[in-house]
Amino acid sequence: MSILVTGGAGFIGSNFVLDWLADSEETVINLDKLTYAGNLQNLESLNGDGRHVFVRGDIGDQVLVSRLLEEYRPRAVLNFAAESHVDRSILGPDEFVQTNIVGTFRLLEAVRAYWNALDGDAKTDFRLLHVSTDEVYGTLNASEPAFTEEHQYQPNSPYSASKAASDHLVRSYFHTYGLPVVTTNCSNNYGPYHFPEKLIPLIIHNALAGSALPIYGDGQQVRDWLYVSDHCAAIRAVLAGGRLGETYNIGGWNEKPNIEVVRTLCTILDELSPAETGKSYLEQITFVKDRPGHDRRYAIDAGKIERELGWKPAETFETGIRKTVEWYLANQAWVKNITSGQYLEWVEAQYS
Ligand code: NAD
Ligand code: DAU
Numbered sequence: 563m564s565i566l567v568t569g570g571a572g573f574i575g576s577n578f579v580l581d582w583l584a585d586s587e588e589t590v591i592n593l594d595k596l597t598y599a600g601n602l603q604n605l606e607s608l609n610g611d612g613r614h615v616f617v618r619g620d621i622g623d624q625v626l627v628s629r630l631l632e633e634y635r636p637r638a639v640l641n642f643a644a645e646s647h648v649d650r651s652i653l654g655p656d657e658f659v660q661t662n663i664v665g666t667f668r669l670l671e672a673v674r675a676y677w678n679a680l681d682g683d684a685k686t687d688f689r690l691l692h693v694s695t696d697e698v699y700g701t702l703n704a705s706e707p708a709f710t711e712e713h714q715y716q717p718n719s720p721y722s723a724s725k726a727a728s729d730h731l732v733r734s735y736f737h738t739y740g741l742p743v744v745t746t747n748c749s750n751n752y753g754p755y756h757f758p759e760k761l762i763p764l765i766i767h768n769a770l771a772g773s774a775l776p777i778y779g780d781g782q783q784v785r786d787w788l789y790v791s792d793h794c795a796a797i798r799a800v801l802a803g804g805r806l807g808e809t810y811n812i813g814g815w816n817e818k819p820n821i822e823v824v825r826t827l828c829t830i831l832d833e834l835s836p837a838e839t840g841k842s843y844l845e846q847i848t849f850v851k852d853r854p855g856h857d858r859r860y861a862i863d864a865g866k867i868e869r870e871l872g873w874k875p876a877e878t879f880e881t882g883i884r885k886t887v888e889w890y891l892a893n894q895a896w897v898k899n900i901t902s903g904q905y906l907e908w909v910e911a912q913y914s
Contacts, residue, residue: 564589566636568621568669569643571596573756574693574790576604578642581794583613591634592616593627595661599646603896604755622665627672638689638801639673641666644728647759648697648721652854653911655720662724663731666692670735677741691801692732692745696786696813697722699747701857708786708861711747711809718855729809736807744804746797749813749862752882753790754889758901761785761820762883765827766890767897769843770835775828779852781821784859788814789882792875799871810871813862816879821847823883830887 565582569575570592579590589612594600596618608614615634619626621643631639643665645651645658673690680688699709700716715730717723735741752760758767765775796812804810818826828843837843867873877885890897 564591564634564636566591566639568593568641570594571600571602571604574751574793575642576755577790578794581791589613591630591636593619595620599757601900621669624668624672627669631676637687640691641669642693648719651719651721658720658724663727666728667731670731674739674741688742689801690741690743694729694745694747695725696747696749696860696862698726698729702859702861708863709811710863711811711866718857742806744800745809746800747809747811748793749786749788749860751788751790751793753886765824766887769831769846774848775824775846776848776850777821777824778850779856782819783856784817784819786813786861787816787818787879788875789877792877796867796873799873803871810867811862811864812867813864814875817861826883830884834887835891
């Protein structure tokens, strides 16, 4: 038995592959294009492990995907592959349309042909799990209830619009062709192997480097933070028991304003790795120009997945954020290796 994971060298995908193989003998075929965000160092501990087959390639390459499906005959396909950074989508939406929309469409076509040719239990048991985001629901004001699965899609950035389009395509393949799909919409993840263009790893990196800690706008935007291994556990639960054609919201019940997240990181860093200057990292906080179209608040009602599948997050924000800081302090070589080349060009374009 095997599963095909796309985007398994990225932040969440690599955590998913590592967690999966820590607990299963089932082979993972890992298809990843290795964009700037894909990093095989995340999977170094699997070198020489026959249960992990890495293939560099594009989900939009239908011939390649079809060949992999025929060769490995997976019982499920989990689609993590995407362009994932909102700020990048604002500076250049092209790749987001190509991968998140066209790529998902090509993947669906390859999977549909493969699934059509299956029979018996292999056909009945097959699943396509599409990993998506809470950003498709748009933004909330302070008093509105958290997003349920029934919330209207109102994406506000090129990133969230491209993810919304991919969700709609996946849904349509269930209703039109009967493809056995299930979609997850998750809130903001954090944890090991998070690329330091996103808020939490960027703040840890900049703090230790003695650089400014950029807060967009007034810093009062709210995100609902979930430790990445909890997201991976939720995806395993949905793969095992999610109802076909359904969507499942995943979140940590951890709404925090950005400024509070950054202050918490500074306080933990002051304790675990005090600056040589003797000053608090809090002094590096700098308010900068806001992100265009910046969504004010995301909040996930994760009641459905809890009721139907018994999933609940294991980490609180307090335990998860401390583990995360400890991981980054212990893995400075990982950070150093990726904070070069393309990454620096990106930082220059974004923050100059
Ligand atoms: P990431 O940017 O860290 O990783 C994306 C991975 O996909 C990279 O390894 C990249 O090389 C690969 N990739 C990109 N384009 C590809 C293509 N055309 N073909 C094959 N591989 C390709 O992203 P992430 O944060 O790990 O997010 C993974 C998924 O989870 C995405 O679909 C994202 O929308 C969703 N998601 C992310 C979060 C979050 O907080 N990070 C929350 C909810 C949902
Ligand atoms: O909600 C789920 C989404 O969470 C995922 O779908 C996306 O793939 C993921 O990137 C993330 O999107 P956000 O835009 O919420 O994450 P980001 O880390 O970029 O920003 C978190 C918040 O912090 C957001 O309100 C913007 C703010 N921010 C971000 C950066 C990079 C800053 O204030 N300063 C910064 O330098």
